[in-house]
Amino acid sequence: MMAYDYDVLVVGAGIVGLATALALTQERAGLRVGVLEKEAAPAGHQTGHNSGVIHSGVYYRPGSLKARYATEGAAAMVAFCREHGLAHQVxxxxxxxxxxxxxxxxxxxxxxxxxxxxxxxxxxxxxxxxxxxxxxxxxxxxxxxxGICDFGEVARTYARLAAERGAVLRTRSEVRAIERRTDGITVRCADGAELRCAVLVNCAGLYSDRLAQLAGDDPGLRIIxxxxxxxxxxxxxxxxxxxxxxxxxxxxxxxxxxxxxxxxxxxxxxxxxxxxxxxxxxxxxxxxxxxxxxxxxxxxxxxxxxxxxxxxxxxxxxxxxxxxxxxxxxxxxxxxxxxxxxxxxxxxxxxxxxxRDGTLLDDFAFAGFDPGDPTSTRRLVHVLNAPSPAATASLPIGREVARRALAALDAGG
The missing domain is CATH 3.30.9.10 (D-Amino Acid Oxidase, subunit A, domain 2)
Structure with missing residues (x-):
């Protein structure tokens, strides 16, 4: 049986990956959670390069994940900023x-x-x-x-809160290889580190399709x-x-x-x-x-x-x-x-x-382990499409991804 360094390992320290890590630590005390980030600090790409708008959810197709998570997330984001003293306005x-x-x-x-x-x-x-x-x-x-806020500051606050609950953020840790076994997953990083986990969560944003392929899954799409x-x-x-x-x-x-x-x-x-x-x-x-x-x-x-x-x-x-x-x-x-x-x-x-048919995916998209589908990929959860309003919706998205990851963990991978 593989000895795990982490129960759940999250790849990507953008706002979605950090919201997922925070949700995991809130849902289950003592869970060993790691976050890998290839840059020197979190929130360096999409999270840190946007207009900072807390979207209301008015644009999105009723019943879609974007509509549900944006409306829920907007209220949650304002409450989070207020609770933690982060600059924001509505x-x-x-x-x-x-x-x-x-x-x-x-x-x-x-x-x-x-x-x-x-x-x-x-x-x-x-x-x-x-x-x-x-x-x-x-x-x-x-x-x-x-509303408006600084999503980079929000993400760094997620990271701090998750760390206070035991999560470990490893920066300058670009994933180069993923080995899947029946009893766990081994991740090899560019710095030579070799990390073992029970469940791997792909929140790699601009590289989410590539990471899915690295793990042996065909995402059926490309990030453009x-x-x-x-x-x-x-x-x-x-x-x-x-x-x-x-x-x-x-x-x-x-x-x-x-x-x-x-x-x-x-x-x-x-x-x-x-x-x-x-x-x-x-x-x-x-x-x-x-x-x-x-x-x-x-x-x-x-x-x-x-x-x-x-x-x-x-x-x-x-x-x-x-x-x-x-x-x-x-x-x-x-x-x-x-x-x-x-x-x-x-x-x-x-x-x-x-x-592949040229369609721009309009909704958030997840793949990998699905607790409702016993034939789904085991030990992996992928966030394949999380553009705007993902920052607004990061708290409910994080809870959903954490739910899938914990279900995969409980299922024994």
Whole structure:
């Protein structure tokens, strides 16, 4: 019988992996939990490169995991920040229709939000100005429950709380090999460490598909990295935006469009767009990893996605390369803004799962051990798709992943 270093070993110290570790330690006292992170500190990628919005859940298909976990997670996130003294605000947000063609989609969005249990106030053009005097629109929705916080700080707090309950975070521990046996799993890291566990949990984000393959599982999808590029309003013009302002999203895509976000630091972030990144950690155009790019291009889902949505992609690419085009997109919401009012800010990379037929996975996706399916993969739990609003929903996602991991542990792997 294998001697375990950990009962459950989590790969990935982003906000989802750390929420999972925290949930495991809360659910079962004395459980030996380890977290592996390839970087020098947690929350270095998706968790630390986003707009910090606590999403209400208004966008997501009723009954979906995103709808359930976002609405539950938004309330839980605000309560968590309040309990632990983390900077946060709940300013609410506007979703604004700027053309007649968007009005039916705005009405459907209001109905969807109400089906998800969210309070939605419908606004006229005049009422929009009561909240955001510089914003133009034909009609809008007001969502009071939308908030902002620093998700990197939230994740570090998860890590601290989990450590206080006995969890061990190992940084600079990139996973290089996974050996599955009937009595356990051995993980080999780049630093030479060899760790044994009863159950392995894959929360590797941008590398979740690759880790699943490393463990011998075919995830049936690939992570395609999309870079989101942000601008900020200059300090002199930041007063143009009081809170959070979003366009009406295109229902064909899981991206919310260029929006305006006043963060907890008072700076107004503008963006992001969504362009294919040339590396999984491709935060800039000059960051190219030929092997990763070739892997993406070889995947049939990538080619089908490009054929289906090339017009949308060209528009995003144009806004990435042209500040004038990006400014024009912002002016739909904020007519008085000029290119001189916008300065380049940071970028983030979204780990978007794409199926072989080119479909963008719209919901959170888990694989591996399923307590309801005795034929499912044993000793492994995979989080294969957890883009936005995963940070908002991290507490309920963590509890779900922990539930699956503990069920796998109780089943003897």
């Amino acid at each position: 300013p609410g947000k506007l979703i604004v229709a700027t053309s007649g063609a968007e009005l039916p989609r705005l009405a459907e969005l209001a109905a969807r939000g109400r089906r998800n249990g969210i309070t939605v106030e419908e606004l006229t053009a005049r009422q929009i100005l009561d909240y955001e005097p510089a914003v133009a629109g034909l009609a809008g929705l007001r969502i009071d429950s939308t 990295p999309f870079r989101g590029e942000y601008y900020e309003l200059t300090e002199q013009r930041s007063a143009l935006v009081r809170g959070l302002v979003y366009p009406v999203p295109d229902p064909a895509f899981p991206f919310l469009g260029v929006h305006l976000t006043r963060g907890i630091d008072g700076e107004v972030h503008v963006g992001p767009n969504a362009v294919p990144a040339l590396a999984r950690e491709g935060y800039h155009w000059h960051t190219v990893r030929p092997g990763e790019l070739a892997e993406t291009l070889r995947f049939p889902g990538s080619r089908r996605l490009a054929r289906q949505h090339w017009r949308y992609g060209l528009g995003e690419l144009h806004r990435s390369l042209s500040k004038h085009a990006f400014t024009a997109a912002v002016q739909r919401l904020l007519p008085s803004v000029t290119a001189a009012d916008l300065v380049r800010a940071g970028s983030g990379v979204r780990a978007q799962a794409v199926a």
